[in-house]
Amino acid sequence: MASIDDSATVIRVRGLSKRFGTTVAVDALDLDVRPREVYGFLGPNGSGKSTTLRMLCGLLHPSSGEIEVLGHHLPKDAEGLKRHLGYMTQSFSLYRDLSVNENLTFLAAVHGLPRKRAHQRIEELLNRYWLAELRHQLAGTLSGGQKQRLALAGAVLHEPDLLLLDEPTSAVDPQSRREFWESLFELADAGTTILVSTHYMDEAERCTRLAILDRGRLVADDSPQRLMEALPGRPLLVECDRPRQAQQVLEGQPGVIALAQIGAALRMLVEDVEYENPLSERLRTAGIEARLVSGTANLEDVFVAATRQPRQSAGEAS
Amino acid sequence: MKLQRLLAIVLKELRQLRRDRLTFAMIVGIPVMQLVLFGYAINLDVRQLDAAVLDQADTARSRELVAQIEATQVLTLRYRVSTPQEVNDLMRRGKISVALILPTDFEARLERGDRPALQLVVDGSDQVVQAAARQLARFPVPDAAGWTQQVTPIEVVNFYNPERRAPINTVPGLIGVILTMTMVLFTAIALVRERENGNLEMLIATPVSPWELTLGKVLPFVGIGLVQVTVVLLLGKWLFAVPVRGSLLELYLAALVFILASLSLGIFLSTLARSQFQAMQLAFFTFLPQILLSGFMFPFAGMPKVAQWLAELLPLTHFLRLVRGIMLRDASLFELWPALAALGIFTLVMLSVAVMRTHKRLD
Known part of the structure; x- marks a missing residue:
């Protein structure tokens, strides 16, 4: 339980599990998040991202396992943590029938900010997140991107040391997403540790460290760069004039991990180099003229490779 | 309109309803509760109103009359008091809603038949009690054959709401x-x-x-x-x-x-x-x-x-x-x-x- 030996970790999780009835939402998770990291949670829907985030801020009780966040043991000391924690929910959870200003004033009071400090801080945030002109508008009438900037302002109003964001960009346009991520890096620079869940590859790639979750289990955990370098398979581009047919031929062949049509070409992830020749042979016998070019690994390859393993073993078991 | 589609919607609604256990319980619970409770509870025949009796005459006839009124079960005599002040107190505190007052000259009044022989004091703050009192006022007082139409043997005195508004x-x-x-x-x-x-x-x-x-x-x-x-x-x-x-x-x-x-x-x-x-x-x-x-x-x-x-x-x-x-x-x-x-x-x-x-x- 002592945190002296790894005082540099903001979040330390060991063997964390959460069961809802018979379903296991989070399964024996280990996690270490260091200060100022922008730590990403990547995973499909239902992989346990939200459940994990909710346990990390004390909203849910874990079924088993240890959680230590900013030196507070959860769920025992959840209240002590709350002053140092910012949480941005997946769906907009501020009051739609209050104005931008009223929402922030309410939150400032909830966090016990002195009146003068609150006023100062709200002005600062309104300007930083381009909300100054919208201050008297009702939150419910804001656009997706504006709502999300307001939610971020609300989550960092009390200057938390740790910011948890649950799929913050799922309802906003690409421009707003880019701006939003700029804001996150700004916060990280200022000393905030950030844990953000997403299912966008481009967002995951921007994280300093990435955990890939699949059905409640942690299947990969490293920096995006190292994850791509350590990709177990090999990405190949199949250049041919009939990519649809090529995909049908290659589907289910030994060594093929994933296939996806990218424009006129077919992108294929294979387990190893040795499968390359048999696969082009297979295409030739099917009467498809194709050229296999080796591609550069991207995060989607990592994701597909990482989330594939359990599915396959489950298939073999049955 | 297609029957198949209609049935599909009905089925879906029933499914959703079955999963919403609280609503389901209330759909069954409300009629059952209403029937059981209100079927028995709503009864405009008032019985057993809490009452006090102030029998200043205290004769065999007055006691007999009180016993007869009590036997109608419209009143339950909870208190026997000796002063009008006690009647006032009990009624103000809500302990009784009716009081029977038999004056000292009860027998003489019965004989003469010129003034009501007994008073029924009623808590006018409850309209139901007023109705019950009117019912009691028609109680046939024995030995009062010679009453004229103008004077009834029982006088109803409506406390707190004399105009019955x-x-x-x-x-x-x-x-x-x-x-x-x-x-x-x-x-x-x-x-x-x-x-x-x-x-x-x-x-x-x-x-x-x-x-x-x-x-x-x-x-x-x-x-x-x-x-x-x-x-x-x-x-x-x-x-x-x-x-x-x-x-x-x-x-x-x-x-x-x-x-x-x-x-x-x-x-x-x-x-x-x-x-x-x-x-x-x-x-x-x-x-x-x-x-x-x-x-x-x-x-x-x-x-x-x-x-x-x-x-x-x-x-x-x-x-x-x-x-x-x-x-x-x-x-x-x-x-x-x-x-x-x-x-x-x-x-x-x-x-x-x-x-x-x-x-x-x-x-």
């Missing part, structure tokens, strides 16, 4: 009904709305405690409730000349305690409901028995014992006793302490159950 009976009760409706419904909905809109998930991650949240949301309603009381009182006075005979301060105190009881019921309901719609359903579920059993609409005295016990559990029953006592009979809160205590206990029980059911978590 309906607003005097309904307006005080209406305060309770209006408060019940708004306090319970609005608090339950307001509290559930927070959860339904996802605001709660955001708030849980802040230092707000669940009781700060609940209290903060409920306190404005205390003010709203007191404003409603004022509006009804003023309109009652201007439009119907309904008096406030007791202390105005004590009336507001009683209303405040009742508001707290209703709010605590609303808070409790909000811990059961998962959506605003369910909160509304639950509020109406508690609203109906309060209206029907409290004595606002139907006579409390006419209900069977079981229904009366149930009515004792409802805050409106006790508030009606308080508000009628203070407004119409000039009773003091001190004299009406059992009703006040009942409201206090109700509030404490509801709040405790609600506390036990409230977690600052999502699971």
Whole structure:
């Protein structure tokens, strides 16, 4: 339980599990998040991202396992943590029938900010997140991107040391997403540790460290760069004039991990180099003229490779 | 319209209904409860009104007459008193709703037949009791054959509402009904709305405690409730000349305690409901028995014992006793302490159950 030996970790999780009835939402998770990291949670829907985030801020009780966040043991000391924690929910959870200003004033009071400090801080945030002109508008009438900037302002109003964001960009346009991520890096620079869940590859790639979750289990955990370098398979581009047919031929062949049509070409992830020749042979016998070019690994390859393993073993078991 | 599509929709609705266990329970529960309770409870024949007898004559004939009236079961003689002052006290405190007064010259009056032989004093703050009194007034007094049409043997004296004006009976009760409706419904909905809109998930991650949240949301309603009381009182006075005979301060105190009881019921309901719609359903579920059993609409005295016990559990029953006592009979809160205590206990029980059911978590 002592945190002296790894005082540099903001979040330390060991063997964390959460069961809802018979379903296991989070399964024996280990996690270490260091200060100022922008730590990403990547995973499909239902992989346990939200459940994990909710346990990390004390909203849910874990079924088993240890959680230590900013030196507070959860769920025992959840209240002590709350002053140092910012949480941005997946769906907009501020009051739609209050104005931008009223929402922030309410939150400032909830966090016990002195009146003068609150006023100062709200002005600062309104300007930083381009909300100054919208201050008297009702939150419910804001656009997706504006709502999300307001939610971020609300989550960092009390200057938390740790910011948890649950799929913050799922309802906003690409421009707003880019701006939003700029804001996150700004916060990280200022000393905030950030844990953000997403299912966008481009967002995951921007994280300093990435955990890939699949059905409640942690299947990969490293920096995006190292994850791509350590990709177990090999990405190949199949250049041919009939990519649809090529995909049908290659589907289910030994060594093929994933296939996806990218424009006129077919992108294929294979387990190893040795499968390359048999696969082009297979295409030739099917009467498809194709050229296999080796591609550069991207995060989607990592994701597909990482989330594939359990599915396959489950298939073999049955 | 296609039958297949229609059936598919019906099936889907039934499926959803089956999963919404609370609504399902209420669909079955409401008719069963109404039938059982109100089928027995709503009984306009008033029986066994609590009564006192002041027999100043105390002769064989007077005792016989009292025994005969008692045998009709319209009255239950709870007190035998010796002064008119005691009759006044008992009635003001709500201990009795009827008093029989037999004057010292009871026998002489019976002989002469020129003045009513006995008085039936009635608590006019309850309109049901008035009806019962009229029924009793037609009781055939023996040995009074020589009565003229003009003079009846029994004289009904209507305390507190001599003109038998309906607003005097309904307006005080209406305060309770209006408060019940708004306090319970609005608090339950307001509290559930927070959860339904996802605001709660955001708030849980802040230092707000669940009781700060609940209290903060409920306190404005205390003010709203007191404003409603004022509006009804003023309109009652201007439009119907309904008096406030007791202390105005004590009336507001009683209303405040009742508001707290209703709010605590609303808070409790909000811990059961998962959506605003369910909160509304639950509020109406508690609203109906309060209206029907409290004595606002139907006579409390006419209900069977079981229904009366149930009515004792409802805050409106006790508030009606308080508000009628203070407004119409000039009773003091001190004299009406059992009703006040009942409201206090109700509030404490509801709040405790609600506390036990409230977690600052999502699971």
